[in-house]
Amino acid sequence: xxxxxxxxxxxxxxxxxxxxxxxxxxxxxxxxxxxxxxxxxxxxxxxxxxxxxxxxxxxxxxxxxxxxxxxxxxxxxxxxxxxxxxxxxxxxxxxxxxxxxxxxxxxxxxxxxxxxxxxxxxxxxxxxxxxxxxxxxxxxxxxxxxxxxxxxxxxxxxxxxxxxxxxxxxxxxxxxxxxxxxxxxxxxxxxxxxxxxxxxxxxxxxxxxxxxxxxxxxxxxxxxxxxxxxxxxxxxxxxxxxxxxxxxxxxxxxxxxxxxxxxxxxxxxxxxxxxxxxxxxxxxxxxxxxxxxxxxxxxxxxxxxxxxxxxxxxxxxxxxxxxxxxxxxxxxxxxxxxxxxxxxxxxxxxxxxxxxxxxxxxxxxxxxxxxxxxxxxxxxxxxx
Amino acid sequence: xxxxxxxxxxxxxxxxxxxxxxxxxxxxxxxxxxxxxxxxxxxxxxxxxxxxxxxxxxxxxxxxxxxxxxxxxxxxxxxxxxxxxxxxxxxxxxxxxxxxxxxxxxxxxxxxxxxxxxxxxxxxxxxxxxxxxxxxxxxxxxxxxxxxxxxxxxxxxxxxxxxxxxxxxxxxxxxxxxxxxxxxxxxxxxxxxxxxxxxxxxxxxxxxxxxxxxxxxxxxxxxxxxxxxxxxxxxxxxxxxxxxxxxxxxxxxxxxxxxxxxxxxxxxxxxxxxxxxxxxxxxxxxxxxxxxxxxxxxxxxxxxxxxxxxxxxxxxxxxxxxxxxxxxxxxxxxxxxxxxxxxxxxxxxxxxxxxxxxxxxxxxxxxxxxxxxxxxxxxxxxxx
Numbered sequence: 001x002x003x004x005x006x007x008x009x010x011x012x013x014x015x016x017x018x019x020x021x022x023x024x025x026x027x028x029x030x031x032x033x034x035x036x037x038x039x040x041x042x043x044x045x046x047x048x049x050x051x052x053x054x055x056x057x058x059x060x061x062x063x064x065x066x067x068x069x070x071x072x073x074x075x076x077x078x079x080x081x082x083x084x085x086x087x088x089x090x091x092x093x094x095x096x097x098x099x100x101x102x103x104x105x106x107x108x109x110x111x112x113x114x115x116x117x118x119x120x121x122x123x124x125x126x127x128x129x130x131x132x133x134x135x136x137x138x139x140x141x142x143x144x145x146x147x148x149x150x151x152x153x154x155x156x157x158x159x160x161x162x163x164x165x166x167x168x169x170x171x172x173x174x175x176x177x178x179x180x181x182x183x184x185x186x187x188x189x190x191x192x193x194x195x196x197x198x199x200x201x202x203x204x205x206x207x208x209x210x211x212x213x214x215x216x217x218x219x220x221x222x223x224x225x226x227x228x229x230x231x232x233x234x235x236x237x238x239x240x241x242x243x244x245x246x247x248x249x250x251x252x253x254x255x256x257x258x259x260x261x262x263x264x265x266x267x268x269x270x271x272x273x274x275x276x277x278x279x280x281x282x283x284x285x286x287x288x289x290x291x292x293x294x295x296x297x298x299x300x301x302x303x304x305x306x307x308x309x310x311x312x313x314x315x316x317x318x319x320x321x322x323x324x325x326x327x328x329x330x331x332x333x334x335x336x337x338x339x340x341x342x343x344x345x346x347x348x349x350x351x352x353x354x355x356x357x358x359x360x361x362x363x364x365x366x367x368x369x370x371x372x373x374x375x376x377x378x379x380x381x382x383x384x
Numbered sequence: 385x386x387x388x389x390x391x392x393x394x395x396x397x398x399x400x401x402x403x404x405x406x407x408x409x410x411x412x413x414x415x416x417x418x419x420x421x422x423x424x425x426x427x428x429x430x431x432x433x434x435x436x437x438x439x440x441x442x443x444x445x446x447x448x449x450x451x452x453x454x455x456x457x458x459x460x461x462x463x464x465x466x467x468x469x470x471x472x473x474x475x476x477x478x479x480x481x482x483x484x485x486x487x488x489x490x491x492x493x494x495x496x497x498x499x500x501x502x503x504x505x506x507x508x509x510x511x512x513x514x515x516x517x518x519x520x521x522x523x524x525x526x527x528x529x530x531x532x533x534x535x536x537x538x539x540x541x542x543x544x545x546x547x548x549x550x551x552x553x554x555x556x557x558x559x560x561x562x563x564x565x566x567x568x569x570x571x572x573x574x575x576x577x578x579x580x581x582x583x584x585x586x587x588x589x590x591x592x593x594x595x596x597x598x599x600x601x602x603x604x605x606x607x608x609x610x611x612x613x614x615x616x617x618x619x620x621x622x623x624x625x626x627x628x629x630x631x632x633x634x635x636x637x638x639x640x641x642x643x644x645x646x647x648x649x650x651x652x653x654x655x656x657x658x659x660x661x662x663x664x665x666x667x668x669x670x671x672x673x674x675x676x677x678x679x680x681x682x683x684x685x686x687x688x689x690x691x692x693x694x695x696x697x698x699x700x701x702x703x704x705x706x707x708x709x710x711x712x713x714x715x716x717x718x719x720x721x722x723x724x725x726x727x728x729x730x731x732x733x734x735x736x737x738x739x740x741x742x743x744x745x746x747x748x749x750x751x752x753x754x755x756x757x758x759x760x761x762x763x764x765x766x767x768x
Contacts, residue, residue: 029682034434046608048594048627049706050418051505051699072697074606088695090710092504118512118614120434120476128502128515128527145513197591198582206574207581207611211591222458224430226590243432310473311455315435322433326474 003191003247004041009080012039012153013058019149022062023116027059028110028146029100031125034319035117036156040079041066043248044074044209052089053126055100056081059107066191067100095269097130101137111208114148121324122147151324153229155316156338162362163316164249165340166371168205169360172244173373175341176189176255179240180382183232187377189215193227200244209250210243210321218265219353223254223310224344229368234260234384237355243321250321253358259384269349270379272306273357276345277375280314281361281368290325293335295347309354310346317360322359339363340371386536387631388425392544393464394421395703396537397442404444410492412442414483415509418703419501422538423448427632429591430456437510439484442467443491451484466672478720481514483685486662492525499530505708506531508603510740535708539700540722546746548633548722549678549702550755552589554745557757559583560639563624564766567616567641573599575612576622582627593634594627594705603737607638607694607730618768619645621739623686629726634705636754637742644768653733653765656690657741660729664698665745665752674709677719681711681729693738694730701726701744703744722757723747 007010018038020028030036033047034057055067063082065071065185069089076084085097085103108114116124124131157165175196182195197208213227214220215238223241232238241254257272279300284293297313312331316323317340325333327344335341344358357375361368404412413418417431420440431438439451447466450456453473460468469487471480498520500508508515519527541549559580566579581592597611598604600621607625615621625638630738640654663684668677681697694714700707701724709717711728719725728742741759745752 043423043610044608045594045596045610050704051706071608073607088687091714093714094506116512120474120479122511123509124512125507127504127506128500128508194585198585201578203583207592207595210429212429224428226427226429226453227457256635320434322435326435330475330477
């Protein structure tokens with residue numbers, strides 16, 4: 001159940017297996033929705049149920065083996081897997097552990113290493129007690145960190161993936177264009193959020209996995225809150241930040257709107273954000289590190305008279321709402337052509353208030369190519 | 385940021401702390417969106433970003449301590465926490481591990497035990513390598529399984545929680561009532577899915593975390609697939625299964641629709657499902673186990689001439705789309721008054737096809753009280 005052709009999955013598998021060979025990993029054990037989708041095309045919202053673990057094992061050679069709850073066999077059989085093994089889950093006595101251990105024992109020699117993403121931005125989607133049991137059952141095989149193996153491959157998007165993200169961005173672009181109509185008569189931010197999500201669906205999103213935002217005079221307190229019942233007020237700056245999904249790929253960008261004419265404070269902050277994004281669009285290049293990108297953006301914010309805010313100033317994007325690397329002063333990940341990234345400057349606009357602006361790009365050899373439609377030079381003003 | 389009053393959180397904390405005392409746990413370490421929301425009221429869709437771990441520590445006495453990425457401090461400060469400690473995340477060198485270890489060391493004596501949900505239906509939302517580091521830093525303190533501590537409390541809903549789930553169910557009831565209009569002229573299942581999600585939002589859902597379904601002659605192949613581009617055909621049975629969210633609480637139920645007059649096969653299957661749900665509504669009582677409930681339902685399916693299908697035949701519901709227990713022959717969890725549950729019989733309707741029907745209930749001392757509007761005795765027929 002995927003829109004991508006078999007060659008795309010063959011490409012991914014070959015790239016992962018080359019990385020495994022380089023690092024001496026005999027199999028990859030994948031448990032996250034994103035990794036499972038990436039390798040097999042298995043796309044379902046059923047991950048929302050925490051009841052069952054799902055496993056995909058990619059051996060050093062050959063196709064992926066899915067070790068999954070029986071409820072998923074029908075759907076997985078439409079995906080790019082060499083074999084499916086299943087058990088009746090959830091099982092309080094043995095929830096797939098014996099089946100998974102047997103599968104890994106079949107594929108990995110006793111002296112071998114099983115790669116598992118264990119590092120930053122990963123987590124293991126199975127019970128801790130079952131993981132302990134698995135490790136004991138597989139000894140003397142070793143579990144080793146495969147974060148690099150997965151991330152160095154997933155972070156470089158194929159043109160098919162870039163097209164999918166571009167399509168998700170286009171959905172959000174169209175929905176952002178409807179915000180003035182959406183706000184008219186909405187009353188509260190809660191109603192704006194509902195209508196905006198409906199607009200994203202109407203414009204072609206398969207589903208809306210993320211919407212956050214805020215509204216307040218001269219900015220907002222944070223960028224992760226759900227909507228409250230408070231009414232929008234003249235003078236508010238409204239920000240909507242969405243991760244709409246199409247064919248399993250995300251966009252992740254935001255837009256600001258002024259409810260009535262914006263005050264000088266908000267306009268100045270918006271100008272800083274705009275100039276900072278321009279600097280990033282002009283200067284980002286393959287070969288820079290994420291920390292270099294951060295330095296470019298902080299420099300631009302300061303040069304425009306702003307105070308940086310909001311944590312990291314951009315990040316990867318694709319199969320999840322956010323991916324590595326992070327534009328912080330601590331992230332030494334090399335930027336490479338084919339990375340899809342967000343450019344997300346944030347500034348302190350007033351006491352306890354911030355403003356942010358976000359764009360989605362793909363990094364090409366000669367710099368960024370926009371995937372989102374560039375935010376306007378001046379905030380769109382909507383009727384109060 | 386929660387609609388629940390302080391007393392509700394005081395009740396939850398007291399219940400968890402009583403369970404910790406019973407089991408000799410000096411603190412609970414919580415990392416999942418559901419557990420963090422349950423204890424603190426911290427509600428955000430930002431969990432969609434896998435970039436950062438979030439921690440809440442509930443000591444044996446006193447209020448919860450949030451150990452969180454700095455991007456969440458503003459929102460967490462509106463929640464029911466005694467203290468917030470934060471770090472600039474993501475940090476590739478130390479992503480909160482030292483801060484969390486220090487917090488736990490402050491709250492738990494060296495001879496103490498830190499409770500962590502490690503069992504069925506749990507997972508640890510932090511990198512495996514960081515968890516290893518944390519355990520080493522905290523030794524000789526022990527990490528012990530706190531699955532029971534959390535699940536025995538969370539599974540009994542307060543009347544406030546029941547009201548929230550009832551409100552989510554009412555949203556879905558109203559949206560299901562609009563399906564005949566939604567299907568008219570939709571063409572493909574993909575468009576039906578989009579329009580149905582928009583209807584849920586329009587009816588008051590804050591967001592739609594789950595929608596799956598299927599359509600086919602005499603039933604569908606599985607119940608977890610996203611929509612495909614194929615057009616609906618006369619004779620199809622259309623099933624939509626939604627987990628819409630209101631104030632952080634889920635509904636989880638489905639409805640079947642016949643595209644044109646249903647054939648005898650689908651009608652018979654639907655009759656079996658309906659009779660099975662009636663048996664469950666009549667017979668479920670506190671004191672039964674989940675396996676007893678499963679036996680009631682399998683007996684009713686067989687008595688009506690059906691073949692059980694679809695894995696578990698119901699489950700818990702609340703802060704997540706699905707919660708324990710599971711109506712399987714393996715789950716010995718005791719059903720208790722105050723549990724919110726789904727009744728979800730499934731039958732094999734034809735070769736390679738199944739049909740399901742789902743209702744949401746709260747179990748009272750004298751049996752189930754419906755939270756969803758009971759599915760009609762006969763499938764709603766929609767114009768082809």
